[in-house]
Amino acid sequence: MSTVVRLSEARKADLRCALCPIRDRAVCAYSGPEELKLLEVIKSYRTYQPGEEIAAMGEETAHIGSVVQGTVSLSRLMADGRRQMVGLLFPGDFVGRIMLPTAPYDAVAVDEVTLCLFERRRFERLLAESPDLRRRLLEMTLDELDAAREWMVVLGRKTAREKLASFLMILVRRAAIATGGEARDGLRIALPLTREAMADYLGLTIETVSRQIGALRRDGLITLEDARHLVVHSVAALREAAGDDA
Amino acid sequence: MSTVVRLSEARKADLRCALCPIRDRAVCAYSGPEELKLLEVIKSYRTYQPGEEIAAMGEETAHIGSVVQGTVSLSRLMADGRRQMVGLLFPGDFVGRIMLPTAPYDAVAVDEVTLCLFERRRFERLLAESPDLRRRLLEMTLDELDAAREWMVVLGRKTAREKLASFLMILVRRAAIATGGEARDGLRIALPLTREAMADYLGLTIETVSRQIGALRRDGLITLEDARHLVVHSVAALREAAGDDA
DNA sequence: CGGATTCCTTGACCTGCATCAATCCGCCGC
DNA sequence: GCGGCGGATTGATGCAGGTCAAGGAATCCG
Structure with a gap:
C-alpha cells in the first residue's frame, strides 16, 4: 500500500x-x-x-x-x-x-x-488570452525559421563532407548546451539518427553518409566508438570542415 | 499652383x-x-x-x-x-x-x-500592445516557416529540372493570385530574377539553370518570349515536372 | 546454436551537374 | 556606326555523389 x-x-x-x-x-x-x-x-x-x-x-x-x-x-x-x-x-x-x-x-x-x-x-x-504564451511561441517560431533557412544553405550549397560536419556540429552544440558549458574537444556524441535518417536530413544517400563519416574518421576529426557513438577531437576543425565561419 | x-x-x-x-x-x-x-x-x-x-x-x-x-x-x-x-x-x-x-x-x-x-x-x-499585429505576425511567420521547409525538399531532393519547374510554379501561383483567379494555361510570366539569382535560389549554377530552361522549352512546356518572359502552356504538365502532387 | 532481420560498410561503376571556355545578344555611351 | 559590357546560351570535359551489389556486425528469436 x-x-x-x-x-x-x-x-x-x-x-x-x-x-x-x-x-x-x-x-x-x-x-x-x-x-x-x-x-x-x-x-x-x-x-x-x-x-x-x-x-x-x-x-x-x-x-x-x-x-x-x-x-x-x-x-x-x-x-x-x-x-x-x-x-x-x-x-x-x-x-x-x-x-x-x-x-x-x-x-x-x-x-x-x-x-x-x-x-x-x-x-x-488559451493562446488567445495569454500574451506570455504568444510571445514565446512567436519567438520560438522565428528561431525555427532562422534554423530552417540556415539548413537551406546546407542543402543547397554544401558538399557531402560539409553536410556531415554541419550535422555533427548541431549535435555538438546541443551536447554543449546540455552539459551546461562550452563545446569542448574530446566531447562524446550520441547519434540519435540511423544512417538513413541522416541521409534524409542531409539530402544524401546512406552510402554517402557512411563514406563521409569514414572520411572524417580517417582524417582524424572524429573517432567512432560504435556506429552510433563518436568522439569529436577538435570542434574547431569540425566547424572548419562544415564550412561555417560563425 | x-x-x-x-x-x-x-x-x-x-x-x-x-x-x-x-x-x-x-x-x-x-x-x-x-x-x-x-x-x-x-x-x-x-x-x-x-x-x-x-x-x-x-x-x-x-x-x-x-x-x-x-x-x-x-x-x-x-x-x-x-x-x-x-x-x-x-x-x-x-x-x-x-x-x-x-x-x-x-x-x-x-x-x-x-x-x-x-x-x-x-x-x-506597438506590437507589445496589439493582439491584432501579433496574431498576424505569428500567422505570417508560420507560413514562411512552412514555405522554407517546402523549399528544403526542393533543395535536398529534387533534380535540376524539377527545381526549375518548382520555381516556375511559384511564379505561376503568384501570378494566378495577382490576377485574381485560377492558374490558367497560356499564362504569361515575368521572371524577376537573373539566371544567377535563380541559380542561387535553386542551389544550381547559371549554366544548369539556362540548360534546364532550354529543356523545358524544347519539351514544349513553356515558350520563351525573351530571356525574362515566358508563357506556360500547361500548368498541369509543369506541376508534374516539378514532382509535386499537391 | 543457427537463421533471420536490421543496420552499416565497402567496392565498382555510372550519371547529373559543375567546371571551364567560347560565343552570342541586347543595350549603352560615344 | 562601333566598341564595351552584363547577362544568357551552348559545348566539351571532369568529378562528386548516386546506383547497384556484396558482405559484415549486432540483435532477436526459434
Missing part, C-alpha cells in the same frame, strides 16, 4: 510543471504560476516508441505540445519515395502547427519520445 | 493605409482603423533600385516593414563566395527580424522595390 502511495506521489511530482526539465525552454517558459496552473490541468503526457508516428502529413491533429524527452523528426515524402527531413526537434521544441487544422509534414519519434500534450482547440483558446 | 496642390493630395492619398495595395495581406491586415492611424503616423516609404542592399547580414537594422511593391531576396553568403537564397519576398511580405537586433541574412532588392517602413523599436512597442 505505502509503495503505491509513494509511486503515485512520484508520478504526481513528475507532472508538476515547476519541476519540468524543459520548464525554461518550452512554450510555457514565460508563463507565470497562475498560467502554469491552467496548463497543468489540461496537459497530458504521452510516450512514443522509436519509429512511431506522431502525426501524418495532411491528417488532422487533435493535440499539440512540447518535446519533453527524445528527438522528433519532421519530414516530407515525395510521391516516388524520396524523403527530405525538414526539421529535427529536441526537448523544449514545439510539435504541431497552430492556426491550421492539419499537419503540414510527417512527425516521427526518432528514439523514445515523451511529449507534453495539449488538446489543440483548448490550447489555442 | 493648383497642380502642386493636386500632386500633394495624390501623394497623400498614396500614403493612406486604407488605400494601400497590400492592406489585406500585410502585417496590418487585422488592424482596425484606430491602429491603422497609429501605424500611419510612424510609417515611412522608401524605394530601392534593382540590386540595392536593404540590409546586410550581421548589421543592425533600424527599420523593418512590408514589401509594398517589387521583390526582395534574402540570402546568405559563405566565406568562399557560394551564395544560397533562403527566401523571396513579394508584396505584402514582412522584411526584417523582430526580437533580434541584427539581420540574420542579406536582403537585396531584386527589381525596383518600395517598402513601408517602421522604426524597429517603435514597431516592437
Whole structure:
C-alpha cells in the first residue's frame, strides 16, 4: 500500500510543471504560476516508441505540445519515395502547427519520445488570452525559421563532407548546451539518427553518409566508438570542415 | 499652383493605409482603423533600385516593414563566395527580424522595390500592445516557416529540372493570385530574377539553370518570349515536372 | 546454436551537374 | 556606326555523389 502511495506521489511530482526539465525552454517558459496552473490541468503526457508516428502529413491533429524527452523528426515524402527531413526537434521544441487544422509534414519519434500534450482547440483558446504564451511561441517560431533557412544553405550549397560536419556540429552544440558549458574537444556524441535518417536530413544517400563519416574518421576529426557513438577531437576543425565561419 | 496642390493630395492619398495595395495581406491586415492611424503616423516609404542592399547580414537594422511593391531576396553568403537564397519576398511580405537586433541574412532588392517602413523599436512597442499585429505576425511567420521547409525538399531532393519547374510554379501561383483567379494555361510570366539569382535560389549554377530552361522549352512546356518572359502552356504538365502532387 | 532481420560498410561503376571556355545578344555611351 | 559590357546560351570535359551489389556486425528469436 505505502509503495503505491509513494509511486503515485512520484508520478504526481513528475507532472508538476515547476519541476519540468524543459520548464525554461518550452512554450510555457514565460508563463507565470497562475498560467502554469491552467496548463497543468489540461496537459497530458504521452510516450512514443522509436519509429512511431506522431502525426501524418495532411491528417488532422487533435493535440499539440512540447518535446519533453527524445528527438522528433519532421519530414516530407515525395510521391516516388524520396524523403527530405525538414526539421529535427529536441526537448523544449514545439510539435504541431497552430492556426491550421492539419499537419503540414510527417512527425516521427526518432528514439523514445515523451511529449507534453495539449488538446489543440483548448490550447489555442488559451493562446488567445495569454500574451506570455504568444510571445514565446512567436519567438520560438522565428528561431525555427532562422534554423530552417540556415539548413537551406546546407542543402543547397554544401558538399557531402560539409553536410556531415554541419550535422555533427548541431549535435555538438546541443551536447554543449546540455552539459551546461562550452563545446569542448574530446566531447562524446550520441547519434540519435540511423544512417538513413541522416541521409534524409542531409539530402544524401546512406552510402554517402557512411563514406563521409569514414572520411572524417580517417582524417582524424572524429573517432567512432560504435556506429552510433563518436568522439569529436577538435570542434574547431569540425566547424572548419562544415564550412561555417560563425 | 493648383497642380502642386493636386500632386500633394495624390501623394497623400498614396500614403493612406486604407488605400494601400497590400492592406489585406500585410502585417496590418487585422488592424482596425484606430491602429491603422497609429501605424500611419510612424510609417515611412522608401524605394530601392534593382540590386540595392536593404540590409546586410550581421548589421543592425533600424527599420523593418512590408514589401509594398517589387521583390526582395534574402540570402546568405559563405566565406568562399557560394551564395544560397533562403527566401523571396513579394508584396505584402514582412522584411526584417523582430526580437533580434541584427539581420540574420542579406536582403537585396531584386527589381525596383518600395517598402513601408517602421522604426524597429517603435514597431516592437506597438506590437507589445496589439493582439491584432501579433496574431498576424505569428500567422505570417508560420507560413514562411512552412514555405522554407517546402523549399528544403526542393533543395535536398529534387533534380535540376524539377527545381526549375518548382520555381516556375511559384511564379505561376503568384501570378494566378495577382490576377485574381485560377492558374490558367497560356499564362504569361515575368521572371524577376537573373539566371544567377535563380541559380542561387535553386542551389544550381547559371549554366544548369539556362540548360534546364532550354529543356523545358524544347519539351514544349513553356515558350520563351525573351530571356525574362515566358508563357506556360500547361500548368498541369509543369506541376508534374516539378514532382509535386499537391 | 543457427537463421533471420536490421543496420552499416565497402567496392565498382555510372550519371547529373559543375567546371571551364567560347560565343552570342541586347543595350549603352560615344 | 562601333566598341564595351552584363547577362544568357551552348559545348566539351571532369568529378562528386548516386546506383547497384556484396558482405559484415549486432540483435532477436526459434
